[in-house]
Amino acid sequence: MYTLGLINGNVYRDGKFTKENVYIKEQLISNFTPHGEVLKCVKIVDCSNKLVLPGFIDPHVHINLNLGEFRSSDDYESASIAAAFGGITTFIDFLEPINTVDEFEEKLQQKHKEAESSFIDFSFHTTVGNFKDDVEKLVNLSFENGIPSIKLFTTYSESNRRCSYEKISEFIDISSLTGSLILIHSENDEIILNSKVEDTVASYSDSRPKESEVEEVERLAKLVSELKGRIYIVHVTCGSSIELLQKNYSELLQNRIFIESCPQYFILNKDVYETEKGKLFLLAPPLRSSEEQEKLKKNIANISTIGTDHAPFSKEEKQRHNSASKIPKGLGGLEYSFSLMYNLFGASIIPKYTINPAIIHKLYPTKGVIQEGSDADIVIFDPKKKFIIDSGHSNTDYSPYEGMNMKGAVESTILRGQFLIEKSKFIGMNKGRFIHRS
Ligand SMILES: [Zn+2]
Structure with missing residues (x-):
């Protein structure tokens, strides 16, 4: 029976x-x-x-994300309910960034405590900032605690989250020995620091321009080609980044370099920053031009996974400040992620929500497939x-996709x-x- x-x-x-x-x-x-x-x-x-x-896997969510003045509006209870409505049965959140091995345990316990109210299954990625400590020790400790993935940043030096290339190389090299995966937020810090545009919503996309991603992706690909190991580039926004990899590093693509993108970069573009609702759409990296949006769609075959980078805020929080730098960055996306991408790509999108993230993030064959066992x-x-998107079940008062059919x-x-x-x-x-x- x-x-x-x-x-x-x-x-x-x-x-x-x-x-x-x-x-x-x-x-x-x-x-x-x-x-x-x-x-x-x-x-x-x-x-x-x-x-x-198969139940969907979102490999990139932020729950209870602490941004100082702001905290993203979903806790595990509300995020997991929104996720469940969207068919997501497993999501992977990020531990807060650490700079030394000693900080790991506290950040891990903190997340485990937060996650007690989750209705769906979950896992974590370890996150490092300007890491100064023993890389191998951290990778091993993380592994022992069921976390074979470490995320780092090539930008955000102003908040001490930028990881040095020396350490990035160590992380990539060690990943080849341990089978760990290095997740990288890829934006070029110098280009961003030198972009002298106004601190306004209308100029926001140009303050972290397309070139900052493309150039950094190229730099990382070169690094990977010289080392062993594997990287996973989170929230890729530009089709140009993928075309560059396809042209110069095709043997690494989907083999030792994995690409994740998010529904927002396919569905929305930077024109919205020119409108009065612009503040509600601020996230990092920013939305791109319609040309890049189209290029991203064209290169869907080289994108392995779709994550949401879920991090909603309320309308009031998004609209409290006028300077782009002061507005909390992030959008909600869990609930409508799959439907949005299914509407664009049909059934061909299914593996990017199921077997691909399961294999890449070591959840397979427990998750990601319908098979015996x-x-x-x-x-x-x-x-x-048919339905029309509304504000949804996330603990916020709007969805960036509201009103879409x-x-x-x-x-x-x-x-x-x-x-x-x-x-x-x-x-x-x-x-x-x-x-x-x-
Ligand atoms: Zn993120």
Whole structure:
């Protein structure tokens, strides 16, 4: 007897859709039969005309992000509810930046405590600032605690978060020995510091210009080609960055250099900064020109994962200051991430939310696939359902995508065999848990 049977759906397995019934026993996927043959289950859900997809993974979220004057508005409870409505069953948050190994334990415990209220499964990336300590020691300690990924910045020297190239090289080199992954926020600090534009919303995109990303991506690619190891470039905003890699470093792309991008860079562009709503769209790196936006779409095949960089603030917080430098940077995005990208790319976007992040971030085969023995994290998706985006379930009063028309909606979200969302209603019986990655 199975606990749950999902019958008559189009099931996404091994990169294609199959007409099968999926059976879940307790928390795991347990069996399959062809449509027409139904095994005994405690509960059966008819998924006719629906897509049955692996639960989505968002590898890049910020929850309780501390920016001094501001703190992003979602805690684990509200973020995980918004995520569940969007079909996300696992997300990966970032520990606060550290400069020495000694600080790791405290930042880790702090996140574990915050995450106790999560309704979905979660993991963390370790983050370093201007790291001055023993790289190997930190990588090993992080690994032992289930975190095989370290994030660093090539910019933000003004807040002491920029990591030196010497240390970046060490991190990349050591990643080849340990199998860790180095996540890099790639913007060229000198170009940003030397961009002498006004501190206004209208000029914001030019204050962190496209060249700052493209140049830094090239510099990192050169570094990787000279070392061993692997890097993962977070929130890539420019199609030009990917074209450069494709042209000069194609053997590294999706092999030792992985690209993550975010829905906002596909859906929105910098023209919005010229409008009166501009402040509500401030994030770092900034939105780009419509030309770069189009180039990003053209290069989607070389983008491995889609993360949201989720970090919402309220309208009041976004509008409190006039100088761009004082406005909190970040947008909410968890809830509508998949629908937005599905509307642009159709089913070809599915691997970037499932198997790709699962493999790259060491969640596979527990997560990211519908196969026997994997966690029963499943999204029932209605590809025909139309809806208009509203402010959503995140703990903020707007969504940057509000008013957009979508075709394709998450109907139900199942985490380890239990419904979190059932027919668009939040059930929330389960509690998320930390996924130890190794
Ligand atoms: Zn981020």
